[in-house]
Amino acid sequence: MLKSGDLPSVANNLRGFDLLADAVVIFDASSGDVIYKNSEAQLIAAQSADAAPPLLTLLDWTGKPIDFFQSNGTASEDAPKTSWRLETQLAELLFDVHVKLDDTNAEKTCVAAVFRDITKRSESERLTKELVSTVSHELRSPLTAIKGAMGLIISGAAGEVSSKARDMILIAQRNADRLVLIINDILDLDKFASGQTVFDNAPTDLLTIVESAVEAIAGFKGRFDVQVKVDIQDSGLTSFVDPNRLVQVFVNLLSNAIKFSPSGGVVTVRLAQNGTNNRISVIDEGEGIPEADQEALFGRFVQIGTKNRAETGGTGLGLSIVKAILDNQNGSISFESTLGQGTTFFVDLPQLSSIPTRAQAKGA
Amino acid sequence: MHILHVEDDTDIREIAKMSLEMMGDFTVVQFDCGEAALAGAGDTAPDVILLDVMMPGMTGPQTLLELRKFPHLANVPAIYMTARVQPSEIDGLKEAGALGVIVKPFDPVSLAQQIKDLIAA
Numbered sequence: 001m002l003k004s005g006d007l008p009s010v011a012n013n014l015r016g017f018d019l020l021a022d023a024v025v026i027f028d029a030s031s032g033d034v035i036y037k038n039s040e041a042q043l044i045a046a047q048s049a050d051a052a053p054p055l056l057t058l059l060d061w062t063g064k065p066i067d068f069f070q071s072n073g074t075a076s077e078d079a080p081k082t083s084w085r086l087e088t089q090l091a092e093l094l095f096d097v098h099v100k101l102d103d104t105n106a107e108k109t110c111v112a113a114v115f116r117d118i119t120k121r122s123e124s125e126r127l128t129k130e131l132v133s134t135v136s137h138e139l140r141s142p143l144t145a146i147k148g149a150m151g152l153i154i155s156g157a158a159g160e161v162s163s164k165a166r167d168m169i170l171i172a173q174r175n176a177d178r179l180v181l182i183i184n185d186i187l188d189l190d191k192f193a194s195g196q197t198v199f200d201n202a203p204t205d206l207l208t209i210v211e212s213a214v215e216a217i218a219g220f221k222g223r224f225d226v227q228v229k230v231d232i233q234d235s236g237l238t239s240f241v242d243p244n245r246l247v248q249v250f251v252n253l254l255s256n257a258i259k260f261s262p263s264g265g266v267v268t269v270r271l272a273q274n275g276t277n278n279r280i281s282v283i284d285e286g287e288g289i290p291e292a293d294q295e296a297l298f299g300r301f302v303q304i305g306t307k308n309r310a311e312t313g314g315t316g317l318g319l320s321i322v323k324a325i326l327d328n329q330n331g332s333i334s335f336e337s338t339l340g341q342g343t344t345f346f347v348d349l350p351q352l353s354s355i356p357t358r359a360q361a362k363g364a
Numbered sequence: 365m366h367i368l369h370v371e372d373d374t375d376i377r378e379i380a381k382m383s384l385e386m387m388g389d390f391t392v393v394q395f396d397c398g399e400a401a402l403a404g405a406g407d408t409a410p411d412v413i414l415l416d417v418m419m420p421g422m423t424g425p426q427t428l429l430e431l432r433k434f435p436h437l438a439n440v441p442a443i444y445m446t447a448r449v450q451p452s453e454i455d456g457l458k459e460a461g462a463l464g465v466i467v468k469p470f471d472p473v474s475l476a477q478q479i480k481d482l483i484a485a
Contacts, residue, residue: 140447141373144469148379151472157386180469 014038023115028108035110094119133190136183143183147176178315185317189300192324199242199328203352206237206246206278210269213250220255225263228254233272237280239349245325252318253282253345260286260343277348288339297335298323367479368410368437369394370401370427371445372419379472380414380445388476398422402430410440412479417446417457425460432461441483445470 014036017024023041027034096116101109150173152158154166161169191197207230214228221228250269257267261284270281289297296302301316326333330350337343367390371377377394384390393408395401399421413431415424422430424444431437441463446453454465464482466475 137447140468141376144447145373145375145379147469148376148383148472152379152382152386155387155473157382157472176469 182315226261231270237278238352257284280347283344285342289337366410369414371416383472398427413442
């Protein structure tokens with residue numbers, strides 16, 4: 001294995017790294033002395049003489065590789081992480097840095113750092129996100145005109161409409177409504193992904209959340225012959241969450257459960273403790289989720305089961321949004337499903353008493 | 365009740381006018397941009413100012429700022445109509461002197477009532 005004392009032989013063995021587009025630097029973990037730089041690393045170091053800090057300085061900048069390995073001396077299972085994004089303000093470059101520790105030699109510990117320049121990729125990702133946001137907003141103007149015109153015709157403001165024409169306009173209006181929902185969902189996901197969403201967390205009674213969600217879907221539920229029951233197994237469940245976002249989670253889960261329930265079916269929302277978590281389960285008696293579809297369930301534009309989206313009125317983004325919200329709230333979502341019997345979604349959120357205060361977290 | 369409406373999209377202007385006149389008995393005077401609104405504002409006596417936010421040239425907030433310089437428009441309630449639905453943006457518009465914000469796509473049947481409710485609130 002690699003030892004810093006073996007510099008000549010190491011350098012010979014590492015010449016293959018010169019073929020890489022990534023910069024590779026190997027250094028002594030104790031002293032921080034560079035043992036090896038591949039040709040890309042030398043190139044960047046040379047170019048960076050004027051504009052950007054040299055690579056070793058980049059390592060120092062993070063304060064992590066050298067400090068971490070020096071203080072630990074050996075690899076540790078609870079190592080915080082071995083990769084991070086490094087932004088160099090001077091050259092406006094962005095690197096993904098991956099670090100690997102080699103402590104197989106008792107005398108010397110070496111660290112290999114691989115710098116991947118992701119400046120262009122990052123810019124491309126930013127432009128894509130911007131495009132999604134702009135397109136979604138721009139779609140709203142024509143949709144305003146389409147929905148407005150149809151709304152006025154249906155209301156009779158533009159004159160009498162035959163029954164057949166009215167049916168056709170209602171179809172168009174329903175689909176325009178779906179398009180609005182899809183755009184709203186895309187914008188929501190975009191906001192979550194870009195970290196623009198500000199969560200307004202507060203100690204929140206979860207029963208209130210469930211009741212608000214049930215109330216919010218009352219109109220939607222009216223289109224289906226499905227009952228919604230709330231089953232309180234443990235009362236007084238409280239979590240530190242954003243109430244509005246949590247209502248959004250349960251509106252999504254409940255509307256899914258209702259859509260996929262058989263006529264005359266019952267959807268149950270159960271509140272119970274689950275270890276140190278509060279667990280809210282949304283239980284339906286629907287057709288269940290085929291095993292083949294389960295893996296992609298939280299992906300975007302996923303269609304599950306035999307009903308198409310036009311039939312269910314879904315956007316295919318609801319569960320992605322649910323997961324994104326819960327990820328941001330230190331929560332989690334899981335499910336169990338049996339074909340022909342139904343599906344249960346479990347939402348777990350830390351109980352308020354189990355959430356460490358800032359002072360406790362620091363003192364730990 | 366008279367409305368001064370500034371909106372760059374021709375179709376949305378027409379739908380809003382029809383909706384407000386037929387559903388709310390409003391009299392609507394429309395302009396297709398902020399600059400035109402400023403040029404014509406002296407001849408209007410609106411009870412409400414209704415503005416799009418994103419427009420080529422002057423934006424809605426810039427237009428409102430200039431309209432406020434007309435003494436007869438200084439205290440007229442202003443309402444924005446916008447496709448920008450970020451809560452922070454809506455809060456910002458309200459803080460900048462708007463009575464309320466109506467989100468696009470709006471419902472043409474209830475638009476007039478929404479405006480009346482905002483004024484009454």
